[in-house]
Amino acid sequence: xxxxxxxxxxxxxxxxxxLPDWTRDGNAIRRxxxxxxFPTAIRIVVDVAEQAEEMDHHPDIDIRWRTLHFTxxxxxxxxxxxxxFELAGRIDQVVAAH
Ligand SMILES: C[C@H](O)[C@H](O)[C@H]1CNC2=NC(N)=NC(=O)C2=N1
Numbered sequence: 001x002x003x004x005x006x007x008x009x010x011x012x013x014x015x016x017x018x019l020p021d022w023t024r025d026g027n028a029i030r031r032x033x034x035x036x037x038f039p040t041a042i043r044i045v046v047d048v049a050e051q052a053e054e055m056d057h058h059p060d061i062d063i064r065w066r067t068l069h070f071t072x073x074x075x076x077x078x079x080x081x082x083x084x085f086e087l088a089g090r091i092d093q094v095v096a097a098h
Pocket of ligand 1: 056057059
């Protein structure tokens with residue numbers, strides 16, 4: 001995969017309008033998802049892991065019982081790139097499927 005370019009603030013704002021569950025926090029975007037129960041939360045994490053491996057782009061995930069906190073940033077670029085928004089969309093699809 002080619003090196004991802006940092007997005008400008010304007011590009012980030014535009015992309016966030018298409019992802020209403022995500023908010024910006026400095027060099028990252030975040031969303032929280034509440035699953036029906038703990039096993040479902042873990043299944044979401046497993047499915048997100050599959051997407052992350054396919055993209056070779058990985059989220060930070062905080063698991064609190066049935067609540068998941070996802071934080072996305074492109075560490076190698078030092079900020080937000082198109083990869084983070086692609087992964088955010090995939091995470092939304094996984095969450096919606098559970
Ligand atoms: C070698 C491999 O491509 C890199 O370590 C990848 C893996 N996953 C990654 N995930 C994220 N979020 N940021 C990165 O910079 C990153 N780098």
